[in-house]
Amino acid sequence: MTPPPAEPGPGAPGGLPPLFGRLERWTREQPDETAVKAVDGILTHAALTARTARYAAALAHAGVGPETSVGLLLGRSRESVPALLAVWSLGATAVPLDPGHPVERLGGALRDAGASVLVAAGTPAGLEAGRIRLLTPHEVRRGHPGPLAVSIPAPDSCAYLIYTSGTTGRPKGVEITYRGLDTFVEALAGLGLPAGGLGLNAVSPAFDGWLWCTLLYLVHGQGVAFADLSLDGLRQAAAEGRDPLPAGLRTASLTPSLLAAHGDRLASAEVVVVAGEACPAALAERFAEGRRLLNVYGPTEVTIAATWADSRRGDDVTGIGRPLPGYRAYVLDAELRPVPAGTEGELHLGGPAVARGYRGRPGLTASRFLPDPFQGGGTRMYRTGDVVVRRTDGELEYRGRRDDQVKVRGHRIELGEVERIAAELPEVVAAACCLLAPGQTLGLAVAAAAGSDTAALAARVVERCRKQLPTAAVPATVRVLDRIPTLSTGKADREALARLLAEPVRQEDTGGHPAATASELAVMTVWAEVLATEVPGPSADFFELGGHSLAAARVVSELRRTTGLRVGLGALLARPTVADVAAEIDRLAAEQGDAAGTGPAIATADATADATADATADAVTADATVTPDATADATAATPAEGA
Numbered sequence: 001m002t003p004p005p006a007e008p009g010p011g012a013p014g015g016l017p018p019l020f021g022r023l024e025r026w027t028r029e030q031p032d033e034t035a036v037k038a039v040d041g042i043l044t045h046a047a048l049t050a051r052t053a054r055y056a057a058a059l060a061h062a063g064v065g066p067e068t069s070v071g072l073l074l075g076r077s078r079e080s081v082p083a084l085l086a087v088w089s090l091g092a093t094a095v096p097l098d099p100g101h102p103v104e105r106l107g108g109a110l111r112d113a114g115a116s117v118l119v120a121a122g123t124p125a126g127l128e129a130g131r132i133r134l135l136t137p138h139e140v141r142r143g144h145p146g147p148l149a150v151s152i153p154a155p156d157s158c159a160y161l162i163y164t165s166g167t168t169g170r171p172k173g174v175e176i177t178y179r180g181l182d183t184f185v186e187a188l189a190g191l192g193l194p195a196g197g198l199g200l201n202a203v204s205p206a207f208d209g210w211l212w213c214t215l216l217y218l219v220h221g222q223g224v225a226f227a228d229l230s231l232d233g234l235r236q237a238a239a240e241g242r243d244p245l246p247a248g249l250r251t252a253s254l255t256p257s258l259l260a261a262h263g264d265r266l267a268s269a270e271v272v273v274v275a276g277e278a279c280p281a282a283l284a285e286r287f288a289e290g291r292r293l294l295n296v297y298g299p300t301e302v303t304i305a306a307t308w309a310d311s312r313r314g315d316d317v318t319g320i321g322r323p324l325p326g327y328r329a330y331v332l333d334a335e336l337r338p339v340p341a342g343t344e345g346e347l348h349l350g351g352p353a354v355a356r357g358y359r360g361r362p363g364l365t366a367s368r369f370l371p372d373p374f375q376g377g378g379t380r381m382y383r384t385g386d387v388v389v390r391r392t393d394g395e396l397e398y399r400g401r402r403d404d405q406v407k408v409r410g411h412r413i414e415l416g417e418v419e420r421i422a423a424e425l426p427e428v429v430a431a432a433c434c435l436l437a438p439g440q441t442l443g444l445a446v447a448a449a450a451g452s453d454t455a456a457l458a459a460r461v462v463e464r465c466r467k468q469l470p471t472a473a474v475p476a477t478v479r480v481l482d483r484i485p486t487l488s489t490g491k492a493d494r495e496a497l498a499r500l501l502a503e504p505v506r507q508e509d510t511g512g513h514p515a516a517t518a519s520e521l522a523v524m525t526v527w528a529e530v531l532a533t534e535v536p537g538p539s540a541d542f543f544e545l546g547g548h549s550l551a552a553a554r555v556v557s558e559l560r561r562t563t564g565l566r567v568g569l570g571a572l573l574a575r576p577t578v579a580d581v582a583a584e585i586d587r588l589a590a591e592q593g594d595a596a597g598t599g600p601a602i603a604t605a606d607a608t609a610d611a612t613a614d615a616t617a618d619a620v621t622a623d624a625t626v627t628p629d630a631t632a633d634a635t636a637a638t639p640a641e642g643a
Contacts, residue, residue: 018185020089020150020216023049025399026195026221033196034223038248045353048082048171050259051140053148054120058140062117062133063380066091066157069113069445073097073106075205076226079137081214083119091153091411092179094160098206100230102467103127105171109163112173112359133524139619155179161359162300164210165405165414169637173359176208179355180303185322188219191294191310193271195221197250199250200269202227202258206470208304209410210275211255212296215271217302222251229258229308229473231549232572236568253296255410256283257440261553263287274317275305276410278398284317293317297398301411303367303380307396319397327351330374330381331390344399347388350381351375389439404494406435408442409550411472415494418444418475421468422461432484432492433548436501437532441476441546445484456482476546477533479499502532517583526528526558527578535578542576565589 016024023045031046042052064070066254070087072094074080087094093382095113097106103126110132112117153159159181163171186445199217201224203210225246228236235246252259252266259266260283266272272287277339288311297320297634298305307329309321323329328350331339339345347431350372357365361628372381387399404415415433421446430447444465448457458478462597465474484494524535527542530551542552552572559567561582565588572581 003435011069016150017088017152018182018189019219020085022185022189022219022221023085025108026218030221031442032196033221035218036078036224037198038076038079038080038226039228040077040079040376043078043082045221048085049148050145051079052085052089052138054143054144055083056148057137057146058087058143059090059092059117059119061323062135064090064092064117065399066118066151066153068092069095069115069161070421071097071110071115071118071120072115073099073118073206074137075099076201076228077121077137078203079140079398080205080225080226081138081218081224083137086495088153088178088181089148089150091151091157093158096160096207096210098164098470099124100204100232101206101470104467105163105470108170109161109173110164112171113161131520136224153178153239155182156356158356160208162299163206164412167416170417172361172364174300175356175359176300176303177356181354182302183326183351183353184305184324185215185219187305187326188216190325191216191220193217193220193251196244198223198225198248198267199251200225200227200249202229202244202245202251202254203439204470206382206409208300209253212275212304213431216253217251221358228550229262231543231552234549234552234569235573238534238568256280257550261557262450275430276364277407279318281318295320295345297321297396299349299382299386301355301384302349302351306349306353306465309395316395319391321395321396323349323351327383328372328375329396329451331388331396336370336373338527339391341392344387344389345387346402347384348381348395349384350379354380369565390527406442408435408472409548411470413442414475418442418465418469418473421465422446425457425460425464427457428461430484432494434492434494434498434501436546438549440548442473443477443479444475445479445481445497445501447484449480449481452480465586471548474547517582517586519585520578522562523559523578523581523585525564526555530554530558538577538579538582540578540580542572547576553642559585562590565592 005428008353020265027045027049032044034042035048036043044479067407070092072083074083084094095109095115097109103124106129115132117135119135121136123129123134156177157176158175160176160547161173163173165171174210176374199222201210201213203213204614214224227245229244234244245262249269251271252269253275254274256274257277259274269291270294273294273296279295284293293311295309296305297315306327307320307323309315309317309319311317315321330348331345333339333345357369368383369380370383372379385402385405387402389397389399391397406413407417418433419431422428427449428446429449431444432440436443436614446461448454458480461478479501485493485500520538527535531547533545552569556567556569556572564583565585566587569583
């Protein structure tokens with residue numbers, strides 16, 4: 001890389017930006033160690049630098065420079081890292097995208113960003129790319145290699161754009177500056193992880209949790225190991241006979257939900273990072289034992305992460321800890337006055353990592369990015385909408401949200417966005433969305449215009465949501481109701497709606513049939529518990545009931561516990577009906593019995609039958625219910641949208 005580094009700070013004469021200074025160090029000190037590991041191969045640190053130089057040359061030839069937006073649609077390929085670094089080496093603006101997202105959403109983001117180049121293996125079918133120039137990895141690899149020259153970008157120019165859920169029904173692009181990126185990298189370097197080994201990145205490439213995982217490891221000289229824990233990724237791993245998680249991980253970053261589902265395969269991890277959701281105390285205690293645990297919090301608008309709790313310094317890792325170096329955290333009342341320790345207030349975040357704002361949304365920017373009265377000098381702070389308490393020891397405790405924003409499997413979702421997309425159908429006269437217990441799926445109720453075909457309408461709403469929204473934002477249950485429950489203010493009563501949608505549908509309304517065998521009864525009981533819904537009978541499909549990759553992992557774990565058999569995740573993914581899973585259980589039981597010389601056997605406790613009987617309840621007031629399948633669930637792998 002040029003110019004030569006000397007562990008410089010940003011803007012140091014003749015120096016490299018902090019990130020590239022770190023990358024140069026590891027290229028020099030451990031050139032042959034793995035820097036990136038993916039299903040399509042690995043890159044050593046030396047190869048990563050060389051590949052970055054090739055991408056930078058190709059992008060520069062395509063006219064990319066400061067403030068040029070470049071779409072990155074490479075998924076979890078090893079090519080994704082050098083492509084990102086190349087954009088930053090030119091001082092341009094990266095626009096990370098997820099190939100699993102609907103093409104309408106991808107096209108909208110590219111148009112809003114004003115992207116002139118799209119780096120991808122090919123243009124997805126149906127994507128309206130306009131005049132955007134396509135640059136493929138194959139084309140890049142044919143270019144002539146050369147040294148990587150790194151530009152020093154203007155501090156307030158845009159380093160990357162992340163598109164998050166928006167209340168208007170379209171995503172909003174958060175503009176993060178190079179000043180913010182440098183501030184974050186320097187704070188990250190202070191964590192002091194050991195060099196070498198692999199760190200897990202199981203995040204959707206469209207979110208800045210992906211950046212967290214990638215930069216955390218590269219800054220410390222560890223390799224980024226990509227894994228796909230979405231349903232498609234789990235299916236592919238099962239079909240190929242491999243574990244979806246790479247072996248020998250030294251560091252792992254996951255949401256608490258993913259950690260609970262896959263943590264038994266992280267025995268080698270010395271450091272575990274949880275982010276994106278509140279971390280239950282029991283889970284924190286379990287994974288803090290014998291290793292270092294970090295609980296990381298931060299909205300996208302303040303450059304990936306803003307606070308962390310670190311077990312190594314004695315923090316309470318069920319809380320969100322203290323601000324990162326260079327970041328500022330204020331707990332304020334409605335008049336923007338600090339509240340006393342122990343009192344709830346809204347968290348506001350300040351410092352040089354605060355975003356520039358929302359792309360093309362000056363009104364929204366002004367409402368969320370406020371002048372910082374505690375620093376002055378034109379600085380700003382971000383109003384998070386999160387309610388916290390500052391403890392007497394200075395650590396922060398997360399208490400919830402002030403608005404209608406929720407987290408689903410680590411993704412930040414505005415309920416209003418889902419409602420508005422559903423309400424765009426002419427047959428829908430009202431729509432209300434809510435978070436369903438245990439917090440991993442959404443429910444949506446719509447009221448139909450007179451004379452509408454309610455069954456067809458529910459299906460149309462699901463189809464529209466699938467085409468417009470990331471999978472985590474697609475409601476797991478859609479019902480057409482005569483009336484949406486409301487508060488005295490006339491607004492939708494989301495708590496009452498969640499209770500209503502959680503009630504089971506009559507079996508006669510769904511064509512359900514009772515279980516015929518003990519194995520089917522056992523499967524139905526576990527599914528009902530995990531999915532918090534009625535399972536109508538042996539023909540029920542796990543994904544049509546709202547199942548997703550996290551729920552699949554929980555189901556398999558619980559079936560193993562209750563049956564004593566090694567039920568495989570691949571069996572559920574390939575044949576997701578109650579009858580098929582029960583048949584697999586019977587097969588495994590027969591094999592186990594034959595091995596023991598006792599014949600087939602499976603024990604089902606009386607309590608199982610009681611639990612299933614108790615799960616049958618009265619009908620809900622609904623004309624139609626649709627539960628979309630989750631076969632494109634690319635969102636189960638996100639530690640954080642904003643870490």
